[in-house]
Amino acid sequence: MSNDILRRLDGVLAERRQADPADSYVAGLHAGGIDRILRKLGEECTETVVASKNGECDAIVSETADLWFHSLVMLSHHGLDSGSVLAELERRFGLSGVAEKAARGK
Numbered sequence: 074m075s076n077d078i079l080r081r082l083d084g085v086l087a088e089r090r091q092a093d094p095a096d097s098y099v100a101g102l103h104a105g106g107i108d109r110i111l112r113k114l115g116e117e118c119t120e121t122v123v124a125s126k127n128g129e130c131d132a133i134v135s136e137t138a139d140l141w142f143h144s145l146v147m148l149s150h151h152g153l154d155s156g157s158v159l160a161e162l163e164r165r166f167g168l169s170g171v172a173e174k175a176a177r178g179k
């Protein structure tokens with residue numbers, strides 16, 4: 074996924090917070106509050122795990138897209154967007170997970 078589609082989605086998701094739930098799936102999620110958003114996020118996580126366990130490549134891609142999408146909705150609920158997460162990944166880039174863990178004394 075390119076950063077461009079993430080940025081475009083961020084913009085749409087921010088707009089949809091004020092939209093009518095009758096016209097917008099995202100607005101419907103926000104209308105249900107954080108509990109509804111987190112329930113969907115958990116479902117999509119489980120569905121991604123099942124797809125991976127089954128080794129179904131089309132389903133893995135589709136479910137991972139659902140998982141990423143609902144993660145973006147969750148970020149939007151908190152007034153965040155993909156930019157913060159991408160910046161964190163950028164900050165971590167090249168930093169070995171083993172070295173990072175050792176630096177925390179583990």
Ligand SMILES: N=c1c2ncn([C@@H]3O[C@H](COP(=O)(O)OP(=O)(O)OP(=O)(O)O)[C@@H](O)[C@H]3O)c2ncn1[C@@H]1O[C@H](COP(=O)(O)O)[C@@H](O)[C@H]1O
Binds near residue numbers: 085099
């Ligand atoms: N990328 C997505 C996207 N990915 C998945 N989904 C929806 O996420 C839901 C996934 O839930 P499930 O797979 O469990 O399917 P379901 O059984 O129909 O879901 P529920 O009835 O349980 O909610 C489906 O309703 C999908 O349509 C998405 N809905 C919207 N977007 C993007 O968000 C934008 C705004 O959407 P609206 O708010 O609907 O205008 C769209 O233009 C798209 O760019």
